[in-house]
Amino acid sequence: MNPKYLDLLAQKYDSEEKVVTEIINLEAILNLPKGTEHFVSDLHGEYQAFQHVLRNGSGNVKEKIKDLFQDVLTEKEMNEFATLIYYPEEKLQLVKNTFISDQEVNQWYIVIIYRMIKLISYASSKYTRSKLRKALPNQFVYIIEELLYKADDSNNKEQYYTKIVQQIISLGQAEKLITGLAYTTQRLVVDHLHVVGDIYDRGPEPDKIMETLINYHSVDIQWGNHDVLWLGAFAGSKVCLANIIRICARYDNLDIIEDVYGINLRPLLNLAEKYYNDNPAFRPKAHSDKKLTDHERLQITKIHQAISMIQFKLEMPIIKRRPNFNMAERLLLEKIDYDKNEITINGKTYQLENSCFATVNPEQPDQLLEEEAQVIERLLFSVQHSEKLARHMNFLMKKGSLYLRYNGNLLIHGCIPLDEEGNMEKMVIENTTYAGRELLDKFEHYLRHAFAHPEKTDDLATDMVWYLWTGEYSSLFGKRAMTTFERYFIKEKETHKEKKNPYYHLRENEDLCRRILEEFDLNPEQGHIINGHTPVKEIEGENPIKANGKMLVIDGGFSKAYQSTTGIAGYTLLYNSYGMQLVAHKQFNSKQDVLCNGTDVLSVKRLVDKELERKKVIETNVGEELLQEISILNSLREYRYMK
Ligand SMILES: O=P(O)(O)OC[C@H]1O[C@](O)(COP(=O)(O)O)[C@@H](O)[C@@H]1O
Ligand SMILES: [Mn+2]
16 A cells, blocks of 8 residues: 555554554444435425425334334324424424413423434434434534433433433423434434436426435435436537426426526527417426416417427437437428428328427428527526536536446436347447447446536537437437427327337346346346336336346336326335335325324335345445455554554
C-alpha cells in the first residue's frame, strides 16, 4: 500500500488505540444482521402513495408494533399508534383534541413516549449504537440515549424514566420529542431504499418524490424510461423535451413544467393558439381532484397538439441519421396522403381521424416551421436554466444507473433485450457490436456523456438517450416500437399494439433468468432479477413472482392511471436478514382516512425466499467495503505502529 496514503490516513488515526478501536468496531458490524432493503418502482409522480409506503416501511412499522404490543394493546390501539408513527404532526393534533384537560394530555404523552422508546429499542437492535445515534433527532440525542440505555437496568427504572419524561413535558418539549421519535422509527425500519425506475410522468408530483429521495438517508435509483426522458431533455435532446411536455399536457400536469420547474410555456401557447383548435384525441385526461374550466381544457388541448406535432417532426431527422436505430418504419409523417387524410402502414391503408397537420408541409414533413423551431429552442433554454430541475437531474445522475448489482441481485427497470431463442440481442454502435451487459454499459456511457455535454443537441450520445426511451433494443423500453402517433390518429386498435421483446415471456423461465444473472457476474443460486416497468395484472391472475422465484416484477401500479388494469395499488419488496418478501398493496387509503380511521390494512405479504441462516452484514455489498476498510486499517497498523 502506498505509504503516502497511509501517512494521510494516520492523520485521522493518530494512535494505535484509534486504529484498533475502529477495526474492532468494523468487525462487530460485519457480524450484525444485514439491514433491511426496501424496493419500490414505477412511482410515476404519485407522491402521496409513495410517502405512505415509505412512512410505514411497507408494513414493517406495523409488524414491529405487533411483535411488541399485541398482547397488551387492542387492534385499534395498535393502529392508532402506527398512525402516530407515520404522520406524527397531524396525529398529535387529532389526539389532543380528544382530551379535556392538560393532565390527561400529559398522561398520554408519558405512555406514548414510553412505547416509542420501546419500539425504537427493538427496531434498532440490529444496529450499532453509533448508527442509531445518527438516526436520532439531533436536539434530543442525549435524552433519548438516557431513556434507551439507562431505563432498563436498575430498580429505579420507573422513577428515573418518569422523572426525565416529566421534565420534557414541563419544558414543553413533548410533541417535538414524539415527532422526532416517530421519524427515527421510520428511518430505522428501512436501512436502504432502491427505486427501480420511473419516478417521472403521469402523476402530479414527481418533484416532491425527488425532494424526498434527496433527503432520504440511503438510496439508489435504477433509471426508468420516463426518467431518462427527463434526463435527455435536460441533456439537450429536443425530442425528449417535446415528449415530456406532451406527456404533461396529456395528463394535465403542465404545472409541473411551468410552476414547479419555472419553464415558460407562453411561446408554445401562442403557437398552439395560432394553429390548433379543439380536438377530442388531445383533450387532457381528467384528474379526480382537479376540475378544469372549458377554457383551460381547450388551451391544454391546443398545446398538446402543438407539442405532439413538434415531437413527430423532430423524430424524423434522428431516424434518418441513425440507421442503426432501425426505426425507418416510424417515419410516419412521410407515409401520409395529406389529400385523402390516409396513412399506409405495413401495406395497409387507414383513415386518419382527429388529424391536426396545419403546420406540416407534405413535401417536407419533417421540417419545423420557423415558429416551431423557435419555440423548442426557447423551451430548451428554459429547461437547461431551471435551477430546480438541474438539482433534481443532477441527483438522478449521481444516485442512478441503468442497472445495479446489489447484494447478489440484479436490479433493472425494463429488460435485457433478447431474441426468441433467448440470446442477447446485438446492436451495432459506431462499428462495434454489443449485447447483454456490454450493451447496457455502452448505453449508460452515452447517457453520461450526453449529460456532461448539454450544449450538444444532435450528437450520437444525445440521440442515444432518445433511443433509450423508445428504441427496440433499449433495456428500458423493451418493445418493438412506441405507437404514440397511431393512438392519437388511427381508430383501428391493431395499430396501437406495442410488441414486447421476447424477454417478457421468456423471463418466466428459470434457466434463462439464471443465465442473465451469470451474464452480470452474479451467483444464479442466490440472486434474483428485480424488474419494474410492466404492470403485473393480478386481476388476470398474473403472478409477480416468476421463474421459480428468480424473477420479481414489482410494478403493480402506483400510477393511478393504471390501477384499473392491475387490480392492486402497487407492489414493494422487502429484503431483510430473514429473507425476501413481496408486499402487495391493496389500496392506498388517503392520508386523511389513515389519520382518522386508522385504516391501513394495505399489505398482503408473500414470501419469496427465506434464508436458512440469518444473513449478516459480512455477506453484503456493504460488508465487502467494510472488509476492505479493515484490511487498509491493518496495513496502517503494521506500517505505523508495529515497526
Ligand atoms: O398510457 P399512455 O400515457 O398513453 O402511455 C403509453 C406509453 O407508455 C409506455 O407504456 C411507456 O411507459 P411505461 O414505461 O410506464 O410503460 C409506452 O410503451 C406507451 O406507448
Ligand atoms: Mn417504464
